[in-house]
Amino acid sequence: MVEAAIPAPQHARPPPRPAFAALDLGTNNCRLLVGTPAGEGFRVIDSFSRIVRLGEGLHHTGCLGEAAMERTMAALHACAARLDRRPVRALRAIATEACRRATNGSAFLARVRAETGLSIDVISTREEVELALESCAPLLGGEGRRALLFDIGGGSTELAWIRLSPGEPPSLIGYASLPVGVVTLWEEFGPACFEPDGFDAMTDAVLARLAAFEAVHCIGQEISQGGVRLLGTSGTVTTLAGIMLNLDRYNRSLIDGTVLTRADAEQSLLELQSMGREGLLRHPCVGPERVDFVLPGCAIYAAIHRLWPAPHVVVADRGLREGILLRMIRADRARAPR
Numbered sequence: 001m002v003e004a005a006i007p008a009p010q011h012a013r014p015p016p017r018p019a020f021a022a023l024d025l026g027t028n029n030c031r032l033l034v035g036t037p038a039g040e041g042f043r044v045i046d047s048f049s050r051i052v053r054l055g056e057g058l059h060h061t062g063c064l065g066e067a068a069m070e071r072t073m074a075a076l077h078a079c080a081a082r083l084d085r086r087p088v089r090a091l092r093a094i095a096t097e098a099c100r101r102a103t104n105g106s107a108f109l110a111r112v113r114a115e116t117g118l119s120i121d122v123i124s125t126r127e128e129v130e131l132a133l134e135s136c137a138p139l140l141g142g143e144g145r146r147a148l149l150f151d152i153g154g155g156s157t158e159l160a161w162i163r164l165s166p167g168e169p170p171s172l173i174g175y176a177s178l179p180v181g182v183v184t185l186w187e188e189f190g191p192a193c194f195e196p197d198g199f200d201a202m203t204d205a206v207l208a209r210l211a212a213f214e215a216v217h218c219i220g221q222e223i224s225q226g227g228v229r230l231l232g233t234s235g236t237v238t239t240l241a242g243i244m245l246n247l248d249r250y251n252r253s254l255i256d257g258t259v260l261t262r263a264d265a266e267q268s269l270l271e272l273q274s275m276g277r278e279g280l281l282r283h284p285c286v287g288p289e290r291v292d293f294v295l296p297g298c299a300i301y302a303a304i305h306r307l308w309p310a311p312h313v314v315v316a317d318r319g320l321r322e323g324i325l326l327r328m329i330r331a332d333r334a335r336a337p338r
Helices: 066-085 097-101 106-118 123-138 182-194 198-217 219-226 235-245 262-282 296-308 322-336
Strands: 021-027 029-038 041-051 088-097 120-122 146-152 157-163 173-179 230-235 258-261 312-316
Touching: 021 066, 021 322, 029 066, 029 230, 029 322, 041 066, 041 262, 041 322, 066 230, 088 097, 088 322, 097 106, 097 262, 106 120, 123 146, 123 173, 123 230, 123 312, 123 322, 146 219, 146 235, 146 296, 157 235, 157 312, 173 198, 182 198, 182 235, 182 262, 182 296, 198 219, 198 296, 219 230, 230 235, 230 296, 235 258, 235 262, 262 296, 262 312
Parallel strands: 021 088, 088 120, 146 230, 230 312
Antiparallel strands: 021 029, 029 041, 146 157, 157 173, 258 312
16 A cells, blocks of 8 residues: 655745835925834835925915825825735825915815825824934934934924933924925025025024024033034935935935034035036936925025034934834734734
């Protein structure tokens, strides 16, 4: 009698890791990020970013314009199509300053939900700061007792004054959201931003808005005593880093975590100002979509740089989407059975 062969045991493949998605609808950009858990963070499996200028005209009219809404709807339809092709365990979609300020912001988001199925929450300024801190916290390791995080956006600039303690996560001491960003400054100053006098006027306007935060927290005094780090997360600071590194094309892996000295930042600012609009248009780290917003962002940075002269600034190419993904992954792990 011949015995039947017993098949060798097959090693079961591990189940695929769940995917999570974060969508950030800002004043200037619409961004989607999809990732799966990996170690203490995540691995990006899909991303999307498009300049939509949702806040175009908002500074003057108080409402979202038709053309801006149509551009944004096209980008959100593209995001919804990507999500349809790649099911995710959880999605969180947020909107920030443009939808917070616009009188028709809620109506627009209701239309978005009806047409795309995307349910977008307008978050508070505090949550916006907390999400930025969540994503940037890994860059705040090392020496130091305080940090000032700034996020230069399209319609607002967020500030976070942070306590650093060895062995503990960074903690928020105070925060502010200033209603000034690259889009609002461009709409206020226009082409004058490319002239030295216009740039100086923008910088002075931002300095006046920073004064109240300085009066409360005395950050300048803390900097003079040492142990304070600046951390910037925005297209402005990543552009400054790209200029300093003399990149032929933008490279996130070279930018994220770069440390600029005060002299490096000043030199990059001068280079960007000296290019003029045509030079900025041709530069590989700027280009046509961002050309009008680079110097307004630089004016905001210059004001921060002047009021709070820390010797170094850490550059972060990460923001709200990354903070959302980290929160969702952590919450999912907490729910999972041990």
